[in-house]
Amino acid sequence: MPDEWKPILSEKGLRPFRADQILQSLYRDYIDDWDQATTLPKDFRETLKSEFPITRAETLDISESADGTRKLLLGLDDGNSVETVLIPATGRFTQCISTQVGCGMGCAFCASGSQGVVRSLRSDEIVAEYMAGRRLGEITNIVVMGMGEPFANYDETMRALRLVNAGRGPNLGARHITISTCGVVPGIERLAGEGIQFELSVSLHAPNDELRSRLMPVNRKWPIDVLMRTCAGYTAATKRIITFEYTVIKGVNDSRACAEELAEVVRRVPMAKVNLIPLSPVSHRPDFETPDERTMLMFLDVLMKNRVQTMLRRSRGKDADAACGQLRLRHLPQK
Numbered sequence: 001m002p003d004e005w006k007p008i009l010s011e012k013g014l015r016p017f018r019a020d021q022i023l024q025s026l027y028r029d030y031i032d033d034w035d036q037a038t039t040l041p042k043d044f045r046e047t048l049k050s051e052f053p054i055t056r057a058e059t060l061d062i063s064e065s066a067d068g069t070r071k072l073l074l075g076l077d078d079g080n081s082v083e084t085v086l087i088p089a090t091g092r093f094t095q096c097i098s099t100q101v102g103c104g105m106g107c108a109f110c111a112s113g114s115q116g117v118v119r120s121l122r123s124d125e126i127v128a129e130y131m132a133g134r135r136l137g138e139i140t141n142i143v144v145m146g147m148g149e150p151f152a153n154y155d156e157t158m159r160a161l162r163l164v165n166a167g168r169g170p171n172l173g174a175r176h177i178t179i180s181t182c183g184v185v186p187g188i189e190r191l192a193g194e195g196i197q198f199e200l201s202v203s204l205h206a207p208n209d210e211l212r213s214r215l216m217p218v219n220r221k222w223p224i225d226v227l228m229r230t231c232a233g234y235t236a237a238t239k240r241i242i243t244f245e246y247t248v249i250k251g252v253n254d255s256r257a258c259a260e261e262l263a264e265v266v267r268r269v270p271m272a273k274v275n276l277i278p279l280s281p282v283s284h285r286p287d288f289e290t291p292d293e294r295t296m297l298m299f300l301d302v303l304m305k306n307r308v309q310t311m312l313r314r315s316r317g318k319d320a321d322a323a324c325g326q327l328r329l330r331h332l333p334q335k
């Protein structure tokens with residue numbers, strides 16, 4: 001964090017303004033070697049090289065789709081890799097960030113969850129991921145929706161996001177940063193107490209416990225009733241809206257009855273909206289198919305008639321392995 005440099009500088013006999021030069025070098029000049037930070041004294045650069053190596057995320061592969069979405073596979077120092085996705089839109093350039101290598105939450109429709117979790121990312125690795133994206137354009141928004149469950153790596157994720165948000169760091173506004181959880185209740189409770197204006201989105205994907213537990217094992221630990229009470233508590237404490245993500249899967253959770261049940265569930269949270277997303281097919285579950293347009297519109301219509309604020313989202317980057325975890329899966333050695 002920016003302020004953490006000051007005691008280090010003081011210990012080395014350097015003035016506090018050097019902290020600004022360090023941040024400028026790291027986050028504006030994109031240095032990847034301390035030798036490039038020529039505003040800093042040479043002997044201090046040697047100290048930085050030995051004591052504070054710069055974490056890099058090397059781009060191993062880029063897959064680009066016709067709609068301009070780019071997915072990057074980033075290599076980490078220990079040989080592991082993670083994905084980040086860059087999504088251009090009018091007036092926006094959104095980066096989807098990963099917080100773990102793989103994921104331990106095991107959602108049935110997710111490529112990242114299909115191989116389990118390898119390890120959580122450190123905050124410097126998450127920031128390196130962001131910097132790899134920023135080299136390709138000015139990021140206006142971050143969604144923490146990539147590989148991994150951010151609340152299973154709460155401290156390192158929050159540390160990284162606070163740094164990206166820091167005024168003398170990259171300075172990305174808190175309201176432009178969205179954290180997405182599959183429903184880890186203690187994480188939602190902690191975020192409510194942080195006093196920071198990050199946005200929260202919760203992946204619901206099913207309107208009842210029977211179906212949700214089949215699609216998302218996390219529901220067995222924190223079922224819908226507990227989750228919704230926690231979400232209502234979050235909106236009461238923060239006065240911030242929660243977005244519920246609902247991926248529509250053909251023949252699984254796409255019936256009119258599901259839509260009606262979903263409306264009833266979401267209305268338990270006073271400040272809520274729903275994003276409806278048609279499933280992006282994943283190679284490990286050929287039985288999960290994308291719903292047709294008519295089904296999506298029916299679902300939208302039922303929610304709107306039940307006074308639930310709803311947005312129909314499009315899957316982006318369908319030809320870029322853009323469903324989370326797919327590019328990494330393609331690169332893993334086959335068993």
Ligand code: SF4
Pocket residue numbers: 103104105106107110111112113114146147148149182324
């Ligand atoms: S959808 Fe998210 S929480 Fe679920 S397995 Fe995939 S990465 Fe993990």
